[in-house]
Amino acid sequence: MAVATRPGREAAPDARNFVPFWLVSADVGRDEASTLSRRILGRNVAREAAAPDLPLPFAARCVLTTRPDIGLRSCFAPASHWIWPPEGAGEGTRHGLVRPAEGRIVVGQGDRRIALRAREAAVFALDRPTEFVLAQPGRIDVIELDSALLPSLRGDAGLMQVIPRSNPGLQALAHYGALLLRGLLPLNSAELQALAKAHVHDLIAAALADREPAAPAAMADRRAGRLAAIKADIEARLERRELGVEMIATLHGVSARAVQKLFEAEERTFSDYVLERRLDRAWHRLVTAEGAALTISAVAYEVGFGDLSYFNRCFRKRFGRSPSQVKAQAVNGET
Template sequence: MWREVYGHTVARFEIEPLNDAPFHAEVTLRGLPGLGVACGSRSDASYRMTRKIAAGAPDNFLFSIVTGGVGTVSQFGREVTIGAGSTVLVSGTDPSVCTIRNGGRFLTLAMSRERIRPHLADLDAALARPLMEPTDALQLLSGYLAVLQDASTLSTEQLAQSVATHLTDLVIVAAGGTPDAVARARERGVRAARLHAIKADIARNLAQRDLSAELVAARQGISPRYVRSLLEADGSSFSEFVLAQRLALAHQLLRDRRHFDRAVGEIAFEAGFGDLSYFNRCFRRRYAATPSDVREDAKRRRGE
């Protein structure tokens, strides 16, 4: 079934296992305007695009980020080794062979050729040649894709189009776009991915009571001023965004039955508040109810 359904109708590859190890495959697919996203892991196998399959394949480029395992990619007489942290851009309409070993994990973008070809400085130099050194755009792209894989279905066509544009921008920067294309991409896609990375960083560190723009900036390798400017352009200051996220986390925990037996102060502490009276004031202002009221309402709704 993996060969016939996924190989022949979805991914357009002839698939052959490399050994007798137990078969494994886990792939998540997401469709965006002019762009497809695939991520997952697979047992050791060879994925071969023949001339026959390539002739009927969509006119795409495949941009892959290897997140685990090792392997090789061959196309146009070139063979490159891929491993964790490697990336490679290949043509989706020309014969190629990709071998994966050691439980290869990957993130792949399938992008229409017309979407990126006019923006690459040297297409021949980009194809079947990995980006050997991690780049700023590549790191942002990986983080942006990880956020998307955890997110629910994108709610509007406009949002889906915006995300597809941002991903395209990041690939153009990572793959060596023309100066004008890179400038546009950095202004648009890189800024969007930076903002996602900053928000994700804050969400992971809400319990850190000395959380600051300086600490986030140091982890992200950018300036505190840039952190603040990106959040302000999105509609809030750094402190406003952190407070909103901490309140949302506390609200979520208070309504979760698994935390009904915990003290309100303990939950406030976990959400990053060090002053219980300040937490109570902010919470009432945000939700027009006390933390205890919110918990009791959740209990009533659950019949407890």
């Protein structure tokens, strides 16, 4: 998609710098785009582009992609009705994969109709008009596919068929795509980016090869798996002071209440868990050689606290000693 770079913004980076990149609707202000970037990525992305003349996919307000572009799109605040226009004739038919992160969508192509629930997916051809009707839209994930990397899509095999959310290949694809879009993999060469793109297509091929619903896992197992994934995301973001339940809920495509309920099963709150992990990390920093040169305030801010007095109170309550006492005992070899 051609875009015009906003004044004062950098042009798209070369293959040595694989980074998240926002495509922003012309009617979205910079403050709104920055707020969304912080909520999704935990930081502002320095590079963004406006598309005043070309519509974004699903007429979304903002689209998160990458530069260089490897075909991944997360479309935020999409329209409730949108028609994907057919592509012009080229070298063979191209395809796309669509996956609603939340809500439901009905996909229509010719006389075929399918309905997708949150986190289900389907592959469709791009050489004909495709209609999308969205209920409770929030975010739609799209991958523009290279048909040469998916020989199983020759003909109409695999097209316009629901891939269930329990499909192992689709689940792996969702997690891998999230890592790519958040810039968490250092793919800073054309060779690595080509490998990542090929792996995306391999995961899609695996998902298409097994569209039967997986045997239902026990409810407790599903909840445990979701909670483990949430805790991993918390661990990766502990140092961010803006870390909160809304950020984590958005990352996982669920409501904040759903996240809170997972922690309630452990008889604690989301905030309790974050506080415990920050305090445990602070303790570790204070008693290890690497943290010996750090001040108490530096340790507090490093693990995500914004108020030194609050950190000291919480630390003493949890461990029965002040941070300075723990550090002094560690220096003297008493911890």
